[in-house]
Amino acid sequence: MSAPRTSILRPSAPRPSALRPARPVAGRRRAQPVTWIVLGLLAVYALGPLLVLAANSLKSSREIDTNPLGPPQSWSWSNFAGAWERAHMGGALLNSSLIALATAAGVAVIATTAAYAMTRLGLPGGGAWILWLLVSSSLPIQLFLVPLVSWWSFLGLYNQPIGLVIIYWAVYSPFATLLVRAFLVGMPREYEEAARLDGAGELGVFTRIVLPMVRPAVLTAALVAGLQAYNEFMLAVTFIQDRDLQPVALSLYSFQQGFTTDWSLVSAAGLLMALPVVVLFLMMQRTFIDGYVSRGIAV
Amino acid sequence: MTTETATTGASLAGAPVRRGPRPALRGRPLGARRLRRLLAWVFVTPLLVVNLLVVTGPGLASVYYSFTDWDGLNAPGFVGLANYAEMLRSDAVGTALVHNVLWTLFFLVVPMTMGLVGAFLLSRLRRNQAFFRVLYFVPYVLATVVSAAVWRQLLDPDGGVAAALSTLGLPFLDPLADVNFLGNPSLALGSVAFVNTWQWWGFLLVIFLASMQSVDPALYEAVRLDGAGPVREFWHITLPMIRPTLVFLGLMTIIWSFLVFDYVYVLTQGGPAGSTDVLSTVLYREAFQNQRHGYASAVAMLLSVISAATVLGYLALRRRLRWDV
Incomplete structure (x- = not known):
């Protein structure tokens, strides 16, 4: 787990100049503009639509008809107030934040304790647990x-945010457990043994020795789970009916469904939903990307 | 990366990672070991409970319900294989399956190529790698509903990108006026896949890049001394060296393509006229609009069988061809 963490940002092929002169240097130089052009086009493709969203969120609904793609002529900030009001963004953002936080916290606890039981406490069953985790994390x-x-419905959890959170715990914890487990497997046991010899109890070893050391893996797992819960659609639309309980994904969905959709307000609402995630991602991008890379490679 | 796949592979092969009693513990009273065993079960209980309650329990129940005429309210009656027989004859399921196959092919080609080419070019940069990587990854952290809101505007027949291009005055762009990408039955599926690609390819790029960075630079130096250009480096070094990642992501692409739901449901709900229906939207409609939970469970079994068959095929490839993946 820690190996890719350091290698991700390392430029892949450091080219010592001593090994280079087999080919004319001019050839290398000619290749460069193509690289930059393609990477630039991909950057436009990735970010352009988001810039259009940001621009449209500032246009009046009349301007969006005549100028759907360009930058806004006059900045109508009132769109955000309008979207906040009409798409119920305030309550929905609060609901989503609580759901994401509860999911992240629950997944962190479930995954850490389970991974610790599997790697350190001699849980009977060994490899069968991992097989079970792999199967249930890939079940549709x-x-x-x-x-x-x-x-x-029978348990009274339908149309309850906590009911949705419990589902997220179950759906996201197998991957998180595998992630924390992989981290624990690669972690030396000497500190725990030493603490035990010093007379620390089992719970003390877990909370004072192990928890601080696995924190990076747990943080990654929790962040990924929290983000997935914030963005999730299928389970939310199935399990939450009341508008007051809706997470932001659902209120943005119903806001863009109508026949006479006001795209300036939809854009403003979309930006309000995306902004917290993009800011959080930019602040903690290495943790995020490492989490997803390990998701793509390990599981 | 290699350690990760190795661990997973070992555990899949059923080799339990367990150790005997450690010397340091041997002198301690028996109570300590029993306490740890007890604590192990306490610690694994949360995972066990939520998983049985949400995933394993209802998953097994689905197997049973697929043989019944359950409507979600009344007691299910056993109907044998009737649901499966109906499913195999159903035009809706057949069409949806074809759409899923087309979707799979699209995602195996378009986003994969974009991710591979982007990652390869990025891996050759000496600076700004991290910058581009973050930039390309931004769409991936966005919710489906957000990118749907963006692309509905960009694909709009009146105000979208195509309409804007058609006004440039270039004759070959004129047909782009008034194209209703999401409303035209022959374009809708491709348009939904295109929108999903926008959000998805950055994820592939980041993983391919991580994989390419673990390739030994000496290999590149060797072919470069032979006078190889970037294209040959890509074909003869990069692609073979990242094959495990490539195969794995190909496998995941197949599985995810058969399970796709969000983008179709949010953008078109399977329409117009069923032209974007996939197995998941058929399942959803049968279960929650037509209240045919038994039949929907049979469709769910079909989805699960496809996923399981893909994984088993992958494992067989691994064993048969001794691929190090």
Whole structure:
């Protein structure tokens, strides 16, 4: 786990100049503009649509008809107030934040304790647990969605944010457990042994020795789970009906469904939903990307 | 990366990673070991409970319900294989399956190529790598509903990109006026896939880049001394060296393509006229609009069988061809 963490930002092929002169240097130089052009086009492709979204969020609904793609002529900040009001963004953002936080915290606890039990406490079953985690993290949600709706109605968890959070715990914890487990497997046991010899209890070893050391892996797992919960759509649209309980993904969805959609307000609402995530991502991009890279490679 | 796949592979092969009692513990009273065993079960209980309650339990229930006429309210009645027979004859399921296959092919080619080429070019930069990587990854952290809001405007027949291009006065761009990308049955599926690609390819790029960075630079130096250009470096060094990642992401692409739901549901709800229906939207409609939970469970079983078959095929490839993946 820690190996890719350091290698990700390392330029891949450091080229010592002593090894270079086999080919004319001019050839290398001619290749460079093509690289930059392609990378630039990809950057426009990735960011252009977001710039259009930002621009449209500042246009009046009349301007968006005549100038749908360009920069705004006059900046109508009132769109944000309008979107906040009409798409119920305030309540929805609060709901989503609580759901994301509860998911992140729950997944962190579930994954850390389970991974610790599997790697350090001699949980019987060994490899069967990992196989079970791999299977249940790759089972399609569609497989258990239909009976789950009935079970959740029966348990009184349907149309309850906590019911949705419990589902997220279950869906996101297998991957998180595998992530923390991989980290624990690569961590030396000497500190724990030493603490035990010093007379520390089992809980003391876990909370004072292990927890501080696995923090990076747990943080990554929690961030990924929290972001997924914030963005998630299929389970949210299935399990939450009341508008007051809706996460922001659902209110943005119903806001853009109408026949006479006001795109300046939809853009403003979309930007309000995206902004917290983009800011958080830019602040902690290495943690995020490492989490997703390990998701792509390890699981 | 290699350590990761190695661990996963070892555990898949069923080799339990367990150790005997450690010397330091041998002198301690028996109670300590029993306490740890007890604590192990306490610690794994949360995972076990939520998983049984949400994933494993309802998942197994689905298997049973697929053989019943359950409507979600009344007691399910056993109907044998009737749901499966109906599913195999159903035009809706057949069309949806074809769409899923087309979707899979699209995602195996378009985003994969973009991710591979982008990552390869990026891996050759000496500076600004981290900058571009963050930039390309931004769409991936956005929610489906946000990118849907963006692309509905960009694909709009009146105010979208195509309409703007058609006003440039270039004759070959004129047909782009009034193209309804999401409303035209022959364009809708491709348009939805295109929108999903925008959000998805950056994820592939970042993983390919991480994989390319673990390739030994000496290999590149060697072919460069033979006078190889970037294209040959890509074909003869990069692609073979990152094959495990490539195969793995190909596998995940296949699985995710058969499960796709969000983009289709948010952008077109399977329409117009079923032209973007995929297995998941058929399942969703049968379950929650037509209240045919039993039949929907049979569709869910089809999805699960496709996923499982893909994974098993991958494992068989690994064993048969001794691929180090």
